[in-house]
Amino acid sequence: MSKHKDSGEHYSAKKHSSSKKPGKGKRSQGDDACEVTKGRVRSHFLDGETGPWAKKLAEQSGDSNEQSTPPEPSESPAQPASAHPERRHGPDYSAPSSIDIVADPVLHAIATRRSISKLDPETPNDSDLRELIRTVSSVADHKGLKPWRFIIIRGDDRHRLGEALDEAGEVQRKPGKINEKPLRAQLLLALVASPQHNPKVPEWEQQATAAGAGHLLELALWQAGWGVMWRSGKLANEPAVRRLHRLQENELLMGWLYIGAVPERYRQRLATSTRPLPDPVQFLDTL
Incomplete structure (x- = not known):
């Protein structure tokens, strides 16, 4: 049984690489990285590494993202420090680019969990x-x-x-x-x-x-x-x-x-599955 520690390295790299906005109609580096990551997820699962793959995937994503292009200087005027308090720990979930269901081992486990009706005999001790x-x-x-x-x-x-x-x-x-x-x-x-x-x-x-x-x-x-x-x-x-x-x-x-x-x-079935996650709008409402 593996244990996973969140180093936060791939999150910080992701922020830098996603700061540069791609031109309209062009494929971004983030799209390419996402496809590569999905491929890794699939290969790890097919190799039978349902649990341990997560740590490897996070490390590999961190290595590849560290080599990405640094962000361009922002042209917007500086904001007061009090308007944007510094985040010291963990990913910035206020920005959609900080949430990566494929690369994050917890989110990916939640998104890919399935009920298995027929099981092989091996069990955890x-x-x-x-x-x-x-x-x-x-x-x-x-x-x-x-x-x-x-x-x-x-x-x-x-x-x-x-x-x-x-x-x-x-x-x-x-x-x-x-x-x-x-x-x-x-x-x-x-x-x-x-x-x-x-x-x-x-x-x-x-x-x-x-x-x-x-x-x-x-x-x-x-x-x-x-x-x-x-x-x-x-x-x-x-x-x-x-x-x-x-x-x-x-x-x-x-x-x-x-x-x-x-x-x-x-x-093998999971490798070719196209089952989408439901639209979250159906679960949301306001008072």
């Missing part, structure tokens, strides 16, 4: 899981209540889950037949919303926090190179299933993360 789960504690959490927990389900425990689902759905199978749905991955993580008593934080808000922890973990697993499918269903909180997961009365089972290796055929 428990040590890696603990480290990844540690990272999701940064989720927005009113009063820091940490109202969630995960339950590891491997091996024969998946059969026990299948039996509980059959009992909840009143399914009678022929002798020798089993519920194979929990066997679609070698590792399942049950996500449980576990609200804590606090007069200032309603239960629904704590459930939303638990869901946020689940989404962050899904993203962290994806960035570390693992495929994930979040499954739930109407039987998740039926008595038989709740008993199996030893849920308290106020707890809510929010489903299971099915985790495994990304199949090679999926990597």
Whole structure:
């Protein structure tokens, strides 16, 4: 499992290279760099480096951008220092040129994450899981209540889950037949919303926090190179299933993360995918 540190070097280089505006109708250096970067992303993913590629990509982007043409002197009059306070740390997100979904490893992981319905058998070990789960504690959490927990389900425990689902759905199978749905991955993580008593934080808000922890973990697993499918269903909180997961009365089972290796055929599909991101306007409004 790789860890990524944001050096900020490629951001500063990007500011310099984007300061020079291209002529109307001409292809800018930024467009060419973007195409090169996309090619690197694709090659890294196809090489099976879903997680480690991000750091390499950032380093390569920084090297190439450092060689770009320096900005021309500005002809606009100088502004008072107070009008534009100096930014000391991190990228300047006030300018669109500072946001590069392809080169930024966090933004790219968010934009490219996909649910993988069929997974190869390899899984992260428990040590890696603990480290990844540690990272999701940064989720927005009113009063820091940490109202969630995960339950590891491997091996024969998946059969026990299948039996509980059959009992909840009143399914009678022929002798020798089993519920194979929990066997679609070698590792399942049950996500449980576990609200804590606090007069200032309603239960629904704590459930939303638990869901946020689940989404962050899904993203962290994806960035570390693992495929994930979040499954739930109407039987998740039926008595038989709740008993199996030893849920308290106020707890809510929010489903299971099915985790495994990304199949090679999926990597090939991603290389030719033209699936666009949705237009953000549909999610925006004003008062």
